[in-house]
Amino acid sequence: MTSHVTDLGMPRSGVADVPTLGEGQLPLTKKDFTSDQEVRWCPGCGDYAVLAAVQGFLPELGLRRENIVFVSGIGCSSRFPYYLDTYGMHSIHGRAPAIATGLATSRPDLSVWVVTGDGDALSIGGNHLIHALRRNVNITILLFNNKIYGLTKGQYSPTSETGTITKSTPMGSVDTPFNPLSLALGAEATFVARTMDSDRAHLTEVLRAAASHRGAAFVEIYQNCPIFNDGAFQLIKDRDSQAARLVKLVHGEPVSAGTENDRQVLVREPNGSVTFVPEAEAAGRPVVIHDATDPNPTAAFALSRLDDGTMAHVPMGIFRSISRPTNDDLVREQIATAVESAGRPSDDTALDALLRGNDTWTVE
Amino acid sequence: MANTPAQLDKVVIRFAGDSGDGMQLTGDRFTSETAALGNDLSTLPNFPAEIRAPSGTLPGVSSFQLHFADHDVLTPGDAPDVLVAMNPAALKANLADVPRGATIIVNTDEFSRRNLAKVGYTTNPIEDGSLDSWQVRPVALTSITVEALAEFESLTRKEKERAKNMFALGLLSWMFTRPTAGTEAFLKSKFSDKPDILAANLAALYAGLHYGETTEEFAHRYEVAPAAAPAGTYRNITGNTALAYGFVAASHRSGLPLVLGSYPITPASDILHVLAGLKRYGVMTLQAEDEIGGIGMALGAAFGGALGLTTTSGPGIALKSETIGLAAALELPLVIVDVQRGGPSTGLPTKTEQSDLLQAMFGRNGESPVPIVAPQSPADCFDIAMEAVRIATTYRTPVFVLSDGYLANGSEPWRVPSARDLPDLKVEFTTEPNATDDGGEPVFYPYQRDPETLARPWVAPGTPGLEHRIGGIEKANLTGDISYDPDNHDLMVRLRAAKVAGITVPGIEVDDPTGDAEVLVLGWGSTYGPIAAAVREARSLGLSVARAHLRHLNPFPANLGEVLRSYSRVLVPEMNTGQLALLLRAEYLVDVQSVNQVRGLPFTISELVEAITTAVDAGSASPAAATVGAVR
Numbered sequence: 001m002t003s004h005v006t007d008l009g010m011p012r013s014g015v016a017d018v019p020t021l022g023e024g025q026l027p028l029t030k031k032d033f034t035s036d037q038e039v040r041w042c043p044g045c046g047d048y049a050v051l052a053a054v055q056g057f058l059p060e061l062g063l064r065r066e067n068i069v070f071v072s073g074i075g076c077s078s079r080f081p082y083y084l085d086t087y088g089m090h091s092i093h094g095r096a097p098a099i100a101t102g103l104a105t106s107r108p109d110l111s112v113w114v115v116t117g118d119g120d121a122l123s124i125g126g127n128h129l130i131h132a133l134r135r136n137v138n139i140t141i142l143l144f145n146n147k148i149y150g151l152t153k154g155q156y157s158p159t160s161e162t163g164t165i166t167k168s169t170p171m172g173s174v175d176t177p178f179n180p181l182s183l184a185l186g187a188e189a190t191f192v193a194r195t196m197d198s199d200r201a202h203l204t205e206v207l208r209a210a211a212s213h214r215g216a217a218f219v220e221i222y223q224n225c226p227i228f229n230d231g232a233f234q235l236i237k238d239r240d241s242q243a244a245r246l247v248k249l250v251h252g253e254p255v256s257a258g259t260e261n262d263r264q265v266l267v268r269e270p271n272g273s274v275t276f277v278p279e280a281e282a283a284g285r286p287v288v289i290h291d292a293t294d295p296n297p298t299a300a301f302a303l304s305r306l307d308d309g310t311m312a313h314v315p316m317g318i319f320r321s322i323s324r325p326t327n328d329d330l331v332r333e334q335i336a337t338a339v340e341s342a343g344r345p346s347d348d349t350a351l352d353a354l355l356r357g358n359d360t361w362t363v364e
Numbered sequence: 365m366a367n368t369p370a371q372l373d374k375v376v377i378r379f380a381g382d383s384g385d386g387m388q389l390t391g392d393r394f395t396s397e398t399a400a401l402g403n404d405l406s407t408l409p410n411f412p413a414e415i416r417a418p419s420g421t422l423p424g425v426s427s428f429q430l431h432f433a434d435h436d437v438l439t440p441g442d443a444p445d446v447l448v449a450m451n452p453a454a455l456k457a458n459l460a461d462v463p464r465g466a467t468i469i470v471n472t473d474e475f476s477r478r479n480l481a482k483v484g485y486t487t488n489p490i491e492d493g494s495l496d497s498w499q500v501r502p503v504a505l506t507s508i509t510v511e512a513l514a515e516f517e518s519l520t521r522k523e524k525e526r527a528k529n530m531f532a533l534g535l536l537s538w539m540f541t542r543p544t545a546g547t548e549a550f551l552k553s554k555f556s557d558k559p560d561i562l563a564a565n566l567a568a569l570y571a572g573l574h575y576g577e578t579t580e581e582f583a584h585r586y587e588v589a590p591a592a593a594p595a596g597t598y599r600n601i602t603g604n605t606a607l608a609y610g611f612v613a614a615s616h617r618s619g620l621p622l623v624l625g626s627y628p629i630t631p632a633s634d635i636l637h638v639l640a641g642l643k644r645y646g647v648m649t650l651q652a653e654d655e656i657g658g659i660g661m662a663l664g665a666a667f668g669g670a671l672g673l674t675t676t677s678g679p680g681i682a683l684k685s686e687t688i689g690l691a692a693a694l695e696l697p698l699v700i701v702d703v704q705r706g707g708p709s710t711g712l713p714t715k716t717e718q719s720d721l722l723q724a725m726f727g728r729n730g731e732s733p734v735p736i737v738a739p740q741s742p743a744d745c746f747d748i749a750m751e752a753v754r755i756a757t758t759y760r761t762p763v764f765v766l767s768d769g770y771l772a773n774g775s776e777p778w779r780v781p782s783a784r785d786l787p788d789l790k791v792e793f794t795t796e797p798n799a800t801d802d803g804g805e806p807v808f809y810p811y812q813r814d815p816e817t818l819a820r821p822w823v824a825p826g827t828p829g830l831e832h833r834i835g836g837i838e839k840a841n842l843t844g845d846i847s848y849d850p851d852n853h854d855l856m857v858r859l860r861a862a863k864v865a866g867i868t869v870p871g872i873e874v875d876d877p878t879g880d881a882e883v884l885v886l887g888w889g890s891t892y893g894p895i896a897a898a899v900r901e902a903r904s905l906g907l908s909v910a911r912a913h914l915r916h917l918n919p920f921p922a923n924l925g926e927v928l929r930s931y932s933r934v935l936v937p938e939m940n941t942g943q944l945a946l947l948l949r950a951e952y953l954v955d956v957q958s959v960n961q962v963r964g965l966p967f968t969i970s971e972l973v974e975a976i977t978t979a980v981d982a983g984s985a986s987p988a989a990a991t992v993g994a995v996r
C-alpha cells in the first residue's frame with residue numbers, strides 16, 4: 001500500500017492543539033498504552049487485532065498519553081477504552097458521539113476518539129453519529145462493523161444483509177441494511193474511510209490519516225465476529241479471492257481491482273454511473289481517478305456504492321478527506337471573539353454589569 | 365394635570381389581546397415602569413401554545429398580568445382590578461376572572477359583528493347590558509391610534525394599527541402615573557434602524573398619555589406608593605433569566621467554564637437563549653440534535669472538567685433519564701434544569717405544573733439517587749442555580765433543579781447581589797495519586813471517597829499519571845474496575861445512596877408567629893408566593909397557621925420530620941396530585957393532607973385560604989374531619 005494517502009494537504013492537523021511529549025522525554029511504546037485490565041473478548045474476535053493496531057499506532061502521534069481520551073458506547077467493541085491506558089469513558093448505548101462532542105468542544109487540548117459498533121452507531125445512536133459528522137467536530141470515530149449484535153448474543157444489526165438468519169430473524173431479516181459510508185457521506189462527513197481488522201498495515205495507515213484529520217474522521221473497520229457472524233468478510237480476507245475483489249483506493253491514481261495480469265479499472269458511463277471493465281477495454285474511456293479531496297462528494301458516494309453486498313468489488317482506504325472548519329473551532333472562536341470585543345476576560349466588574357442589566361432602581 | 369391621583373395600596377392589571385397584539389411587550393414595559401417607580405410587583409404571562417392561532421379566536425388569546433403594591437407582593441394576584449381587552453375573544457376568555465365592579469377597558473374597534481360571532485357572542489356585550497356590573501371604559505383604540513399616526517405617510521394602515529398596544533400602554537401609564545422614560549429608551553434602542561416605526565410608536569405612546577389626560581372617561585388617576593424594601597440596587601427579573609445568570613455566576617465563582625448542552629423546549633428555551641448571548645463570559649452553548657445529545661454534551665464537558673449544564677422540561681427529562689443514571693454512576697458533577705409544564709406527554713407546553721417531582725426522584729433504572737432543589741420565586745432561581753452547582757461539585761453528582769412555567773416567565777424585583785459577595789464555589793481537582801497499593805506504591809483510585817462528603821475525586825483528562833477509565837458498568841469500590849461481584853454492587857449502591865442522603869442542606873425554617881398554630885402549610889417550589897399570601901390573609905382573618913417551604917427535596921432538611929410531627933395537621937398544596945405528600949408520608953409516616961389542583965395555573969389565594977380555613981376549623985370541631993372541599 002502506498003503511503004501518500006496520509007498527506008492530503010489538510011491545513012491543520014487534528015491533534016495540532018494537543019500537547020506533545022517534551023524534549024528529552026522518552027517516546028511512549030505500545031506497552032504504555034496497555035492497561036492492566038484483562039481483555040475479555042471471545043477468542044479469535046477481530047477486536048483484538050484492532051486493539052493491537054491502535055495500541056501500536058498511538059505512540060507514533062507523539063502526544064502526551066494523558067491528553068488522549070477514548071469514549072465508547074455499548075457493545076463488544078465499546079469495551080475498548082478499558083484496555084487502553086489513556087483517559088476513557090465507557091458510556092451508554094449510542095451516545096458516545098454526543099459525549100465526545102461536549103468533551104472535544106470544551107477541551108481542544110485533547111485527542112478525542114470514539115469507539116463504536118454497527119448497532120451502537122447506526123441503530124440506537126444514529127442521530128448522534130450523523131450530527132457529529134455534519135457538525136464536523138474534531139473527533140475520530142472508529143466504527144467496528146461486524147454486521148451483527150454480539151453482546152446481546154446474535155441478533156441482526158442495521159448492517160446485516162437482507163435475509164440474514166439470526167435468533168430474532170428465524171425466517172431471515174427483511175430489513176434493508178445501511179451502507180455506513182454512504183450514510184456518512186450523506187451526513188456531510190469530511191473524512192470517510194474503510195479498513196479491515198486483519199490488515200494491520202492498512203488499518204494503521206488509515207488511523208494515521210484519520211488522527212491527523214481536523215474534523216470528524218469516520219473510519220469503518222470490517223471486523224470479524226467468529227461467534228455470531230463468522231466469515232462475514234471471508235471473501236475479501238482469503239488471499240485467493242481477495243485480489244479480484246479488493247479495491248485499494250489511492251489518491252490520484254485510477255481506481256482498480258485485480259492483479260497485474262487481470263486488472264480491472266473503473267470507468268464512468270455516459271449516464272454518470274461507474275463500472276469496472278478489463279484494463280484492456282478501458283482505452284479511450286473516462287477512467288475514474290481517485291480524488292479524496294474533491295469537494296463534491298458524488299464520486300466518493302459512487303465508490304461507497306460499489307459493493308452491493310456481494311463483495312464483488314470492495315473499496316478500501318480513504319474515500320473522502322476534505323477540509324471544512326470544525327464545529328468546535330468555530331464555537332471556541334465565537335467565544336474568543338466575544339471576550340476580545342469586551343476588552344478583557346470576565347471578572348467581578350463584568351459580572352456585576354451583567355447582573356444589574358440596564359434597568360435598575362435603588363432603594364435607600 | 366386633570367386632578368390629584370387617588371392613592372391605592374395595590375393594583376392588579378391584566379392586559380389581554382390576540383397573540384399578535386403585543387400584549388407581552390405591553391405588559392413587560394408597564395412592569396418596567398412600575399419597577400422603576402419602586403413598587404413591589406409580581407407578573408404572570410399566559411400565552412397559547414400555538415405561535416399564531418387564528419386571529420380573534422379564544423385559543424389565540426394572550427395575556428399578561430401584573431400585581432404591584434406599596435407593600436411586598438407575593439403573587440401576580442388572583443383577580444384583576446383592571447382588564448384591558450383588545451378584542452371580544454380577550455374579553456370572553458378573561459371576564460370570569462374579573463370581579464364585578466372592576467374596570468374593563470375595551471377596544472371597541474374590534475367588536476365587529478364578525479369578531480363577536482367568532483367567539484360566540486350573538487349580541488355586543490358592550491351594548492347589551494351584560495357588563496353593567498363592571499366599570500366599562502370603551503375606547504376606539506385602533507382607530508384613534510391610526511388617526512394619531514395620520515401624518516406617517518410611509519406606513520401602511522396595518523403598520524399603524526400595530527402601534528395600538530403602545531397607545532394602550534400610554535393610556536394605562538397615565539391612569540396609574542407611571543413614568544414612560546424607560547419605555548421611550550427601550551423603543552429607541554429596539555427600532556434604532558427603523559426611524560419611521562420608532563417615531564410612530566412614540567407618537568402612539570404619547571397619544572395614549574394625552575388621551576387619558578383629556579378624556580372625561582378617564583377622569584380618575586391612581587398612584588401606588590413605592591414599597592418598603594431592604595436598601596440596595598434592584599432590577600426586575602424572570603425565573604429563566606435568573607437561572608441563566610445564576611449559572612454564569614456559579615461558573616465565575618467556581619472558576620469552571622460553563623458548558624450548556626440543550627435542545628429547544630417550552631418553557632425552558634429562554635435559558636438557552638440567554639446563555640447563548642453570554643459568550644463574553646466564556647459561556648459555551650451547544651444546541652444539540654436532541655435531548656439526549658444535549659445532556660451527553662454536558663456530561664462530556666463535565667468529564668473534561670467543565671461545569672456541565674442541561675436545560676429542558678418534563679418530556680426532555682424522560683429522554684435524558686438514561687444519561688442522568690450514567691452521571692450518577694460516573695459520579696460526575698452535572699446540573700439538570702427541568703422547567704416543569706403540564707403533562708403527561710406533550711401536555712400543556714405553556715402552562716405550569718409541579719408534576720415532575722417523582723420523575724426527578726425516581727425516574728431512572730436501578731437505585732439512582734439524585735439530589736433535587738427547587739426555586740421558590742423568580743428571583744430565587746438565581747440562588748438555587750448556585751446552590752445546585754455547590755451540591756454538584758462538592759458531592760460529584762448530577763443535581764436536579766425543578767423550576768416551572770410560572771417561575772420561568774413570571775418576574776419580580778430582585779436585589780442584585782455583588783459578584784464579590786456570592787458564595788465561593790472553588791473546586792479542587794485531584795492531580796496526585798490518592799492511595800497506596802498493596803506494595804506501598806502510590807496509586808490513583810478513581811472511586812476512593814472523601815471521608816466527609818463521600819465524593820470521589822474529580823480528575824480532568826490531561827492530568828499526567830492519573831489516566832483511568834470510568835463507565836456505566838458497576839465499578840469495584842476504590843479502583844473503579846469493572847466488577848460483577850454481588851457484595852461489591854450492594855456496597856456501591858449503598859455508598860451512592862449514603863452520599864446523596866448525607867448532603868448538607870440548611871434546616872427548614874417555620875414561620876409561626878404566635879407559636880400556637882396547629883396547622884402547618886408546607887409547600888415547595890413556585891407555590892411559595894400563593895401560600896405565603898394565603899397564610900397572611902388567613903392570619904388577618906384571625907386564624908392561627910404556620911408556614912414552611914422546601915427548597916431542598918432530596919435530601920430533605922434534617923429537621924423536617926421533627927417539624928412535621930410538631931403540628932397536628934399538615935397541609936401540602938401542590939400543582940400535582942400529591943407527589944410531595946407521597947414522599948413525606950413514605951419518609952416520615954406523617955399523615956399529611958394534600959391540597960391539589962392541576963389547571964396549568966398557580967393556586968389562587970382564595971382557594972388556599974379556603975383550604976386553610978377548613979383545616980383550622982376541622983381542628984376546633986373534630987380533628988378527624990379534615991377532608992372537605994379542596995382538601996383531600
Ligand code: SF4
Nearest residue numbers: 041042045076150225
Ligand atoms: S461476540 Fe463477536 S464481536 Fe463480541 S467479543 Fe465475541 S467474537 Fe467479538
